[in-house]
Amino acid sequence: MVFSSLLxxxxxxxxxLIVYYSTPDRFRxxxxxxxxxxxxxxxxxxxxxxxxVSIWVDYALGxxxxxxxxxxxxxxxxxxxxxxxxxxxxxxxxxxxxxxLPIGISFYTFQxxxxxxxxxxxxxxxxxxxxxxxxxxxxxxxxxxxxxxxxKDLKQQLSGRKYSFHDMREGIRIFTVGLxxxxxxxxxxxxxxxxxxxKSGSLLTMPGAWLGLLAFCFQIYFDxxxxxxxxxxxxxxxxxxxxxxxxxxxxAKSLTDFWRRWHKTLSGWFREYLYIPLGGNRxxxxxxxxxxxxxxxxxxxxxxxxxxxxxxxxxxxxLLVAEKFFLLKSLxxxxxxxxxxxxxLLIAIGWAIFVVPDMADPAGYFKALFGGQGxxxxxxxxxxxxxxxxxxxxxIFASLPVGKKLYYKQTKKRCSIVKDMLETVWILAGLGVSVxxxxxxxxxxxxxxxx
Amino acid sequence: xxxxxxxxxxDVIITVTFLxxxxxxxxxxxxxxxxxxxxxxxxxxxxxPELSWKRILxxxxxxxxxxxxxxxxxxxxxxxxxxGLTEYLSGKQENHGIYYGKEGYLMEALTEIDMxxxxxxxxxxxxxxxxxxxxxxxxxxSDTGIPVKLCVGLIPGSATINRDxxxxxxxxxxxxxxxxxxxxxxxxxxxxxxxxxxxxxQHKEEALFYRTDHHWTSLGAYYGYEAWAExxxxxxxxxxxxxxxxxxxxxxGTLYDRAGTFWIRPDHILSYVxxxxxxxxxxxxxxxxxxxxxxxxxxxxxxxxAMFLGxxxxxxxxxxxxxxxxxxxxRDSYMDSLAPYLTADYGEIYLMDxxxxxxxAWDFIRENRITQVWICYSFKxxxxxxxxxxxxxxxxx
Numbered sequence: 001m002v003f004s005s006l007l008x009x010x011x012x013x014x015x016x017l018i019v020y021y022s023t024p025d026r027f028r029x030x031x032x033x034x035x036x037x038x039x040x041x042x043x044x045x046x047x048x049x050x051x052x053v054s055i056w057v058d059y060a061l062g063x064x065x066x067x068x069x070x071x072x073x074x075x076x077x078x079x080x081x082x083x084x085x086x087x088x089x090x091x092x093x094x095x096x097x098x099x100x101l102p103i104g105i106s107f108y109t110f111q112x113x114x115x116x117x118x119x120x121x122x123x124x125x126x127x128x129x130x131x132x133x134x135x136x137x138x139x140x141x142x143x144x145x146x147x148x149x150x151x152k153d154l155k156q157q158l159s160g161r162k163y164s165f166h167d168m169r170e171g172i173r174i175f176t177v178g179l180x181x182x183x184x185x186x187x188x189x190x191x192x193x194x195x196x197x198x199k200s201g202s203l204l205t206m207p208g209a210w211l212g213l214l215a216f217c218f219q220i221y222f223d224x225x226x227x228x229x230x231x232x233x234x235x236x237x238x239x240x241x242x243x244x245x246x247x248x249x250x251x252a253k254s255l256t257d258f259w260r261r262w263h264k265t266l267s268g269w270f271r272e273y274l275y276i277p278l279g280g281n282r283x284x285x286x287x288x289x290x291x292x293x294x295x296x297x298x299x300x301x302x303x304x305x306x307x308x309x310x311x312x313x314x315x316x317x318x319l320l321v322a323e324k325f326f327l328l329k330s331l332x333x334x335x336x337x338x339x340x341x342x343x344x345l346l347i348a349i350g351w352a353i354f355v356v357p358d359m360a361d362p363a364g365y366f367k368a369l370f371g372g373q374g375x376x377x378x379x380x381x382x383x384x385x386x387x388x389x390x391x392x393x394x395x396i397f398a399s400l401p402v403g404k405k406l407y408y409k410q411t412k413k414r415c416s417i418v419k420d421m422l423e424t425v426w427i428l429a430g431l432g433v434s435v436x437x438x439x440x441x442x443x444x445x446x447x448x449x450x451x
Numbered sequence: 452x453x454x455x456x457x458x459x460x461x462d463v464i465i466t467v468t469f470l471x472x473x474x475x476x477x478x479x480x481x482x483x484x485x486x487x488x489x490x491x492x493x494x495x496x497x498x499x500p501e502l503s504w505k506r507i508l509x510x511x512x513x514x515x516x517x518x519x520x521x522x523x524x525x526x527x528x529x530x531x532x533x534x535g536l537t538e539y540l541s542g543k544q545e546n547h548g549i550y551y552g553k554e555g556y557l558m559e560a561l562t563e564i565d566m567x568x569x570x571x572x573x574x575x576x577x578x579x580x581x582x583x584x585x586x587x588x589x590x591x592x593s594d595t596g597i598p599v600k601l602c603v604g605l606i607p608g609s610a611t612i613n614r615d616x617x618x619x620x621x622x623x624x625x626x627x628x629x630x631x632x633x634x635x636x637x638x639x640x641x642x643x644x645x646x647x648x649x650x651x652x653q654h655k656e657e658a659l660f661y662r663t664d665h666h667w668t669s670l671g672a673y674y675g676y677e678a679w680a681e682x683x684x685x686x687x688x689x690x691x692x693x694x695x696x697x698x699x700x701x702x703x704g705t706l707y708d709r710a711g712t713f714w715i716r717p718d719h720i721l722s723y724v725x726x727x728x729x730x731x732x733x734x735x736x737x738x739x740x741x742x743x744x745x746x747x748x749x750x751x752x753x754x755x756x757a758m759f760l761g762x763x764x765x766x767x768x769x770x771x772x773x774x775x776x777x778x779x780x781x782r783d784s785y786m787d788s789l790a791p792y793l794t795a796d797y798g799e800i801y802l803m804d805x806x807x808x809x810x811x812a813w814d815f816i817r818e819n820r821i822t823q824v825w826i827c828y829s830f831k832x833x834x835x836x837x838x839x840x841x842x843x844x845x846x847x848x
Contacts, residue, residue, distance in 0.1 A: 169465045424464055
C-alpha cells in the first residue's frame with residue numbers, strides 16, 4: 001500500500017484512525033500492530049510471515065543479551081547472530097535476488113539491528129513486551145521507506161505517548177505537505193525525466209540532458225522527502241514524533257553539508273553503527289580515510305544491488321574525504337554563490353550515476369551531459385521547459401526554506417481568523433489537487449520501492 | 452519530543468477540516484452505487500471484485516480492489532477536470548496526449564510512430580493492389596470487364612493543419628511528410644493517391660477540424676472530397692454547392708473529455724448534403740437494418756459525431772438516386788463526414804470498417820461487382836491500426 005493512493009487516504013486511514021483512537025490506551029499498541037500488519041500485508045501477504053519471524057528472532061536475541069549481561073557476560077554472540085540473520089536476509093533477497101524482495105526490508109532490518117546493538121551497548125533495556133517491540137519494527141508510517149528510527153529514540157514513545165489536538169493538526173499539515181511534494185512535484189518531474197531517460201544518446205543535446213537531470217534531481221528529492229513528510233505526519237497523528245530526515249539539502253554549500261541534510265537518519269545510522277565501531281576518525285588519517293570509504297560504499301550499496309550504486313557511494317566517499325582533508329578550507333574562501341554551484345553540480349552528477357539503471361543509453365546520456373552530443377537547444381527541449389515551468393517553479397520554491405519562513409511569519413501575526421482561513425484553504429487545496437492527480441493517473445509507484 | 456501544547460482554535464479547525472474531507476469521501480464511497488459504464492471515458496468501469504481467501508493470499512483481490520476503487524471514485528469527472536485545469540495553469544501544453552492550442556482548440560498529439568505497424572499496413576495495400584492488377588485476379592473479379600481501381604487517401608490530424616495554433620516548439624511528427632513518403636511508395640504501383648493534406652492546408656484559415664474532437668468538420672470533409680474529385684475523377688470541382696444546415700451547437704467531442712478542459716466552448720456540427728433521395732442500411736448483428744444519413748437521435752447522446760450515418764459499424768450501405776456506379780470505401784470514422792458528398796457521384800456506396808468487419812474485402816468486391824475501391828484513413832489511425840491487413844488479405848494465386 002502506498003500513502004499517495006486513494007485506497008490509503010480514503011479507506012485505510014479513516015478506518016485506522018477510528019480503530020486506533022476508539023481503543024483504550026492499554027490495548028492501543030496491540031491494535032496498532034494489527035493495523036501495521038494489514039498495511040504491510042495488503043501489498044505483500046506472503047511477506048508478513050517472514051517479517052514476524054524476523055521480528056521474533058531479534059526480540060529473542062534482545063532478551064538473551066539481557067540474560068547474558070546479568071550473568072556478567074557481554075552478549076556479543078547475540079549481536080553477531082543478529083547481524084548474520086539480518087544482513088544475511090538482506091543479501092539473500094536484495095543482492096543475490098534469490099526471491100522476490102520483501103518491501104521495506106532495507107529499512108526494518110536496520111531498525112532491528114539498531115535495537116540489538118543498543119541493548120548490547122546498554123544504551124537501553126531490552127523490550128520484553130513482544131507487541132511493543134513488533135510495533136517499533138512494523139510502525140506503518142515508516143515501515144516501507146523510513147525515516148530509520150533508532151530504537152533508543154523511539155522507546156519512550158512506545159509506552160508513554162501523549163495525544164493532543166495540536167499534534168494531530170501538525171501531523172495533518174506535515175502529511176499534506178508531503179503528499180503534495182510527492183504527487184504534484186515528484187511525479188510530474190519524473191514524467192519529464194522519463195522523456196529524456198528513454199532517448200538514445202544521439203537524440204540528446206547538452207541542454208536537454210541537463211534539463212532531464214534537473215528533473216530527476218527534483219524527482220528524487222521530492223519523492224523521498226515527500227514520503228518522509230507523510231511518514232512524519234502520520235506518525236504525529238498517532239502520537240509519535242520522528243526525527244527529521246531532510247533539511248533543505250539543495251541549499252548545501254558543500255557535499256559534507258549536503259549529507260547533513262539528506263536522508264539524515266540513514267547517514268546517522270551508518271555513523272552510529274558502522275563508522276564509530278570502525279574507529280571513526282580517532283585512529284589516524286589512514287584509518288579515517290579507510291573508514292569513510294567503507295561507510296560510503298556501504299551507503300551506496302544499501303540503495304540497490306548494482307555497480308552504479310557502489311560507484312555512487314564511492315564517488316561521495318572520495319569527495320567527502322577530499323573535503324574533509326583540504327577542500328572545505330579552500331571552499332570556504334569562495335563567495336557563497338560559488339559554493340552552492342560547486343555543491344549542486346556535484347550532487348547532480350552524483351544523481352546521474354545513481355539513476356543509470358533507468359536510462360536507456362547511459363553512456364550516451366553522460367556524453368550529452370558533458371557536451372559530446374551538441375550544445376544547441378532543440379524544439380522538443382523548449383517545449384518541455386515551457387510545459388514544466390509550473391512544476392520547476394514549485395520545485396525551486398519548495399527546495400528553499402522560503403515557504404517555512406513565510407509560514408512562521410504568518411503564525412506570529414495577530415489577525416488569527418485570516419491566518420486560520422489561509423492555512424485551512426491551503427491544506428484543502430493541496431489535498432484536493434493531489435486527489436485530482438491521483439484520480440487522473442492510474443499508476444503511481446514510488447521510486448524507492450526496491451527497498 | 453512533542454510538548455503537549457494547549458489546544459488552539461486553529462488546531463481544531465484544521466483537524467476537523469481534514470477529517471471531514473477524508474471521512475466525507477469515505478462515507479460517500481461506501482454509499483455510492485457502482486457505475487457500470489463511463490460516458491466521459493467511454494468504457495466499462497471496474498466492478499466490485501470477487502472476495503475469497505485464496506485471492507487475498509495471492510494479492511489479486513487487493514490489486515483488483517484498488518482498481519475498482521479508483522474507477523468508481525466519487526466525483527471522478529470533477530477530479531479529472533481539476534487536474535486538467537491545474538496542468539493548463541502550470542504551463543503544460545498537453546494533457547493525456549492532447550495539445551492545448553490557441554483559440555480554444557484541442558488537438559491530438561502524434562509524437563511517435565510505430566513504424567512496424569505502419570509498414571504492415573502499407574505492405575497490405577501494396578499486395579492488395581498487386582492482386583488487383585494480376586491477370587488471374589482480373590479475370591476472377593471482372594464480370595463487368597472493368598478493372599478495379601484503387602485510391603488511397605490519408606488524412607492528417609488537426610495538429611498538422613492547425614500548426615499555427617500550437618506552440619512553435621513541438622515534438623510533433625510531420626504528418627504531411629510521412630504521408631507523402633507513403634504516397635510515393637503507393638503510386639509506384641499505380642495507386643491513385645489523394646493529396647488531402649495539401650488541399651486542407653490551402654484552406655487552413657477555415658474551420659476544418661473540430662475544436663473539441665479529433666475528427667474533421669463537415670467543411671474539412673468537403674475539401675477532402677474536393678481533393679478526391681480533382682485527383683480520382685479528374686474534374687475541376689464537384690460543381691455542387693450546398694448551404695450548411697446547423698445540426699448541433701453543443702458538441703463536446705472526444706478530446707474535451709480526455710483532456711479534462713471543461714472551460715472550452717462546444718463545437719457546432721453542420722450538415723451540407725440534403726437527405727433527399729438517399730437511403731442508408733447498416734449491417735448489425737441481427738442483419739441489415741434501416742439507417743439514416745443523419746441520425747439525429749445521436750445528438751441527444753454523448754457521442755454526437757455518431758449522427759453521421761449512425762456511428763461505428765462493420766458495414767454501411769448508402770444508395771443515392773443522384774449518382775451512378777459502385778464504390779467501396781475501407782475506412783475509419785473520418786469517412787462518415789465525407790460519405791454524404793459522394794452521393795452526388797455514386798449510386799451505391801459501401802463503407803467497410805476493418806475494426807468490425809470480419810470478412811475479406813476481396814470477396815465483397817467480387818460478390819457486389821465493385822469497380823472502385825478507396826482506402827481512406829486518418830493518418831494517426833493508419834499508424835495504429837492492425838485490422839486493415841486482415842480485411843485486405845487475398846488468396847495468393
